[in-house]
Amino acid sequence: MSIPQSGGGPIERHEQLAEYLASGCKPKQDWRIGTEHEKFGYCKDSLKPLPYDGDRSIRAVLEGLRDRHGWSPVEESGLIIGLEKDGANVSLEPGGALELSGAPLETIHETCDEVNQHLREVKDIADEIGVGFIGLGAAPIWRHDEMPLMPKGRYKLMDSYMQKVGTDGTAMMRRTCTVQVNLDFSSEADMVQKMRVALALQPVATALFANSPFFEGKPNGHKSWRSRVWRHLDAARTGMLPFVFDEGFGFEAWVQYVLDVPMYFVYRDGKYIDALGMSFRDFLKGELPALPGERPLMSDWADHLTTVFPEARVKKFIEMRGADGGPWRRLCALPAFWVGLTYDQGALDAAWDLVKGWDAETRDALRVAASVDGLQARVGDLNMHDLAREAVAIADAGLKARARPGAGGLIADETHFLNALKESVESGKVPADELLDHYNGDWNGDLTRIYSEYSY
Template sequence: MSIPQTGGGPIEHESQLAEYLASGCKPKEDWRIGTEHEKFGYIKETLAPLPYDGPQSIRAILEALRDRYHWAPVMEGEHIIGLVKDGANVSLEPGGQLELSGAPLETIHETCDEVNHHLKEVQSVADAMGVGFIGLGAAPIWSHEQMPMMPKGRYRLMTDYMGRVGTHGTQMMYRTCTVQVNLDFETEADMVQKMRVALALQPVATALFANSPFFDGKVNGHKSWRSRVWRGLDNARTGMLPFVFDDSFGFEAWVQYVLDVPMYFVYRDGKYIDALGQSFRDFLKGQLPALPGEMPTLSDWADHLTTVFPEARLKKFIEMRGADGGPWRRLCALPALWVGLTYDQGALDAAWDLAKDWDAETREALRVAASESGLQAEVNGIKMHDLAKEVVAIADAGLKARARPGAGGMIPDETHFLNALKETVETGRTPADELLEKFHGEWKGDLTRIYNEYSY
């Protein structure tokens, strides 16, 4: 999850909220790619999740990365909670999942190099401690009671609130991992088309990257349990957002949506102030119960934008949020998919042509079916496997049209980053299918074998 936002003066007019989003518009030559991924850490000897403190711990990992690789620490009080360097940051999810939020980079070659470099750094310090990291959409064995809570005030507030508004909120916080990519837009119209494609086709990403068929030590009946968890979290701030497909959608419509989402907190002087369930609209009037008489700043607005969790999220860029965390080679496939679909106009138009006639009920049904059945999903005659083949082909064409070379020009474009997905659509087998086959076959129901075979 996001680290606290900084900068930005007081909000004097509501129009500044949409202007803040619009300030993300940039010419195509300035578009960048930001890849984020989360992973579970565990103690190799016991397979227990990493605590925050101790010789084998999240704190020890962060401090080792700081000292050995010259990351600057991010502190909350006396606790190290993150790292920053060269436009990237390492942060913590509530249950100790370690997240890399990559720098905005020009090509998938660069963002994949960044991912690889980060994982090698983490692996080097973790190996010395007897610690492992694994990429999955959901923790396969650990119970809620086993999970530590990271020392971040935001998470204490959210944990309390989640139990009031949904059924799966704490599962999301403590026992799921994702990979996502953040992408730019040129104009409001470009943002609108990209948001519609992002939401409509997010179930395809969920199906292709499905990697969480186990939970609480057993088969859970879903290819992506992580996606199921998001459907039971908090209806006020999740979902497929039908209003994005209205003719009137734009920056202002997003502002009105986010203003209607209840607040979590306000960040002041290094502390999270409880504003659970309160209204940012009241804050704009100086009537927030948590801070009576105080007016919000643009950094408060930026923080509030991070507390909505739909399948695609608009800030000064667009976040693609539908994929499970996964193995090393798939971390670069996710940005390749979405860059291919959205950074070439011909591909973007072709992607929209696939989905433009679907209604809200179809889009939601695809979301549910992708979670349950992965590539075997079928909704209203739409077969997910066939749809995924078309989507991957469009992304491939988009990357060829982009023609961004790598390796000093020896690699002509970025299409090879789609190889894992091409293999998936050719075989019809997602990571979840592979895991289930092993569980019922050579593992003979011993789920602990997942750690040895699938860790980074």
């Protein structure tokens, strides 16, 4: 989850809200790739989730990374709740999952090196204190009352509110993990095309990366339970956003959508002020009940933008949010998939041609079907396996066209990062299928085997 934003003066004109988004526009040569991934930590002897404090804890991992690997601490109320180094940060998810929010990098070679370095550093600390980390879309065994809420003011407010607006908000906060990539746009028109492709093909990403077939100790009937959880969270701030496909969509339309999303908080002087359910529109008029007479800063707008959770999200860049957390190889495959689809104009046009005939009902149905059936999903005459094959082929062509070499020029482009997805397309199986095969086969229903065989 996002850290508090800073900077920017008071909002004096409505136009500043869209101008903030538009300020993210960059020429193509300046486009970057920011990869984020979350993973569950646990005690190796008990297989229980990590508490915040103690010898084997989230705090111990963060302090180890600080002391041994040169990360700078981020604190809240005197407690270490994150780390920063070289444009990247490590943060805590509400239930204690550890997230790397990577630096904006030029190539997938670089972002994969960053991921690998981070996981090596985490493993270095974790092995020493008897802790493990695993990449899955949902906690396979742990129940809600086993998952401690991390000591961040934002999470305390969200936890209370989530229990009022949906059925699975607290499960999302504590017991799901994702991998996502943040990508740039050159103009408003480029943002619009990328957002439409992003939302329409997000179910394909959900299917290809599905990796959460277990919940509370047993199969749950879904390939991506994480995706199912997000569908029962808070309708005001999640979903597939059909308005993005309307004529005239642009930065101002996004502003209007976000203004209608109820607030969570206002951040002042290191503290989160409860603004649950209040209106940012009222805040703009100086009529926010939590801060009567006070008008928002640009940092308040930046914070509010982080509290909407659709399948793709616009800030000063676009976030692709539809994939389960997963095994090592797929942490690099996710940025490869979306960079291939969107950072070459020919590939982006081909991706739009693939999806432009779908209506809102079709896109929603694909989202549900991907969660349940993965690559075996069908919606009308659309076959998810065929869609994934086409999307991966387009991404492959896009990466070849980018022609960004790696390993000192020994590797011609970034296409090899798609190999895990190509294997899934060839076999028809995604990580969830592999996990279910083990559960019903050599594991003999013993789900604890997942920790020893699938941890980083």
